[in-house]
Amino acid sequence: MFRFSIKNTAVAAALLMLTACGGQANTAQPTPIPPVRADERVVAEGRVVPMRSAALAMNSNGVVAEVLVAEGDIVQSQQALLRLDTRRQEALVAQAEADKARAEAALARLKAGSSEEELMAAEAQVRRAEAQVQQVRGSVTDRDILAAEARLQQAHARLAELERADDRPEVIQAKARLDEARATLEAEKARLSAAKTDARLRMDQAVDALTRAQSAWVVARSEWDAVQSDGRHPTLGYGLNEAEKRKFLDAFVQAETALRSAESSVEQARVAYDAARQAEAVGVSAAEQRVIEAQAAYDRVLRSTNNDELAAARAEVADAQARLDKLRGEERSGAIAVAEAALAEAQANLARLKAGPTTAQIAEAEAEVRRATAALLAARTQLDEMTLRAPFGGLVAAVNIKPGEYVTPGTALITIGDPSAWQIETTDLTELSIVKVQPDALATITFDALPGVEMQGRVTRIRELGENRQGDITYRVIIAPNQHDTRLRWNMTASVAIGQP
Known part of the structure; x- marks a missing residue:
């Protein structure tokens, strides 16, 4: 009974309040609700890659003699990473050096002119003929x-x-x-x-x-x-x-x-x-x-x-x-003709020695020196190309060759990257999403391996050519983070939200 009376009293009081308010209850305006804006950012999956990386291959074929690095090594720019068997090419370099020396000596002899001994020998040859x-x-x-x-x-x-x-x-x-x-x-x-x-x-x-x-x-x-x-x-x-x-x-x-x-x-x-x-x-x-x-x-x-x-x-x-x-x-006539030809040749040789080298002969000898020099440079260049060197300092990420194996030009053998600066490369931006992405756009980056870590960055490059990935045309976008985290590793997965939140 007590509960009932209290309830009735409350109801009556409510009715009295409504009556007292009269027209005010009918004229009150509802409180406006602010509109909810949808997040228009483009979200994509990506992976962490170095800003500089290279899959290195040889320019020439051959058998691997030495692999000078291992995965995980830190290398300096121009450091030797791999060397082919160079014995045959070293012999070709030595032969090219000998050819160049011979051409230079011939040119020097030509410019020096005929010696007294050479003239005496030529005169004796004329007398014998x-x-x-x-x-x-x-x-x-x-x-x-x-x-x-x-x-x-x-x-x-x-x-x-x-x-x-x-x-x-x-x-x-x-x-x-x-x-x-x-x-x-x-x-x-x-x-x-x-x-x-x-x-x-x-x-x-x-x-x-x-x-x-x-x-x-x-x-x-x-x-x-x-x-x-x-x-x-x-x-x-x-x-x-x-x-x-x-x-x-x-x-x-x-x-x-x-x-x-x-x-x-x-x-x-x-x-x-x-x-x-x-x-x-x-x-x-x-x-x-x-x-x-x-x-x-x-x-x-x-x-x-x-x-x-x-x-x-x-x-x-x-x-x-x-x-x-x-x-x-x-x-008999043939024998006479042969003897007379030998005499003419001996006389011409003597006259040539007395006259000295012609401009054409010197030019020909100089051209032979240039040819031998070029051949030596080519041989040395090919010898140098049989050693694979790091184009920049960085980390050896992969070594896909062993000593004794045969390599061909263009086959990726060693992969290196510079871990001092990372960037994010998207892997699944479709043609429907790429039209919303602009160069220099802001981006928020998170990592599966680093919960709670959030970085800001900007779009630095959009690849123009799309790729067919499981039936979808996808485009690669490169995002540069504004900060560096030493915990990042090559090919870590990341999520990027591109655009203003």
Whole structure:
């Protein structure tokens, strides 16, 4: 009852107050509510990267001799990071230095002019050439030519007498079989050698394929081990889901399958090459044996003919003919012409030495010095390019090569960055969002690894070319923080809100 009365009293009091207020209750204005503004900033995911970084590659190919740094090392600008095997290039540099020295010495000799000893030697050469011309002109008489013709006729008669034995049918048949055996031998050598060369080429190609497969397997195995170890991307550093981990496993399995296939191909190619070598040895040996047998048969048929006498008779004919040709007019005229040409050359050489070098000769020698100098510079440059150097001081982030491995130009081997200044690179700004971003726009940056840390920064660059990322066209935006935090690391994930809050 007590509660009821209090309640009724309260209701009555309320009614009295409403009655007293009268028209005031009807004319009161509602309190205005301020409008809520939506946050129009563009939010994107990004990663921490150095303001300066480089994936370094070689300009030339070769085998790695030394890897001079390890991941995590701090290096100075122009510090050597990696060196290829330079022995062959060092030899080329030494050869280029020798060529340059030789060209410079030739130029110096040319400018110095002829020495007294060189002039005396040239004059002696002229006198010898004059004596040779006189000797050739007076060395042959008509009597010498008649004697040479008679000797040639006698030699022909003797040879004809000995060769009549070779006209027998059995001799002709035996000679034909011998010629056929010799031709077969040469054909077998060519065919079997070509087969062996082809097998060797296939084996070399299989070895090259195996080398590439081994390198791919090493990379895939290293990446898969890294994924198993910490569950993160081996190069980009972000966490992987199961599907992404499966891709690395599949890549490793494929690389291992390719390696086994390449090893099998090398073994098959080796067996084929050994078989080709054996076939060549057996085939050539059999063909050579047939030649030996045919030669023996031919020799038996010719038993009645003295082979030594036949060879001597043929040699006598050749010698008599050569002697006669030498004594006759054309041969003699040729000898005279040769002697006169030697005399003219000796006289021209003497005149050249007395006159000294011409402007053209000096220019040619100077051009040879310039050519040798350029070749030496090119050789030294190529030698220097076989050492990979840091373009700036910084941190070695990745080393993707080992001593003994073969490298090709353009393949990224070592990655370095300057950890003294970081920037944020967005990874997911689509074409719908990029139109709202302007250069020099303000940005707020937070980090997954540093809860509570918030930095301010500005947009320094917007990449003009979009990239297709899982079906979306995305653009990279670079934000420079206004402050530096030593806890930041390469590829840490970050979130950026671009624009005024």
